[in-house]
Amino acid sequence: xxxxxxxxxxxxxxxxxxxxxxxxxxxxxxxxxxxxxxxxxxxxxxxxxxxxxxxxxxxxxxxxxxxxxxxxxxxxxxxxxxxxxxxxxxxxxxxxxxxxxxxxxxxxxxxxxxxxxxxxxxxxxxxxxxxxxxxxxxxxxxxxxxxxxxxxxxxxxxxxxx
Numbered sequence: 001x002x003x004x005x006x007x008x009x010x011x012x013x014x015x016x017x018x019x020x021x022x023x024x025x026x027x028x029x030x031x032x033x034x035x036x037x038x039x040x041x042x043x044x045x046x047x048x049x050x051x052x053x054x055x056x057x058x059x060x061x062x063x064x065x066x067x068x069x070x071x072x073x074x075x076x077x078x079x080x081x082x083x084x085x086x087x088x089x090x091x092x093x094x095x096x097x098x099x100x101x102x103x104x105x106x107x108x109x110x111x112x113x114x115x116x117x118x119x120x121x122x123x124x125x126x127x128x129x130x131x132x133x134x135x136x137x138x139x140x141x142x143x144x145x146x147x148x149x150x151x152x153x154x155x156x157x158x159x160x161x162x
Contacts, residue, residue, distance in 0.1 A: 022046035025053070044140050047103060047132060051142055054099055055092070055126065070095055072146050076122045085110045092128075104133050123147040 020039035030038040040046045057069035070091055078084060089108050096103055107129040113119045124146045131139050 022049060025049045043132065044138060047100070047130075048140060048142055050100060051103070051128065051130070052144065054095060055144055068099065072124070072126070075124060076146060080112050080114075080124070085112075088124075092126075102133050103130050104136065105130050106139065119145075120147065 020041060021043055022040045022045075024038040024040045024045070028038050029036065040049065054068070055070060055072060058071050058073065059069040060066050062068045072088065075084065075088055088110060092108060093105060096105055105128060107127075109125075109127040111119055111125040111127070113121050113123065116125065119125050126144045126146065127141060128143075129139060129141045131137075
């Protein structure tokens with residue numbers, strides 16, 4: 001019978017800063033290394049960019065992938081109730097399960113102008129706390145305001161090595 005080696009992590013730890021993982025958002029030219037695009041150097045940064053892309057994309061917007069996206073901007077002009085917020089959370093979790101199965105969502109907060117005075121009318125603030133399934137100790141979060149602007153994410157990195 002085979003014995004699974006659990007002494008090693010099943011993924012590559014991001015120690016080499018010369019190795020690039022993905023294209024950083026917003027897309028821009030990298031002036032430091034002389035490359036064409038600024039790149040992410042850690043897996044968690046690449047996953048954060050994937051989450052931003054998934055949440056900001058409307059269904060039908062991506063060529064050859066008509067089911068990619070969430071249509072979250074359509075909720076801005078509907079009556080926001082507890083049922084609609086639960087529906088949005090469910091669609092986010094379903095979309096993550098299909099498109100990003102390697103991401104574990106720890107917490108989803110949907111805030112409206114009723115919850116926070118800094119949020120404008122017809123704006124939804126989405127805060128997601130997540131980790132990569134293979135490294136449950138490294139947490140990160142992302143915050144997106146659905147009024148057309150994407151905010152910088154706030155990191156909460158625990159032990160675990162990214």
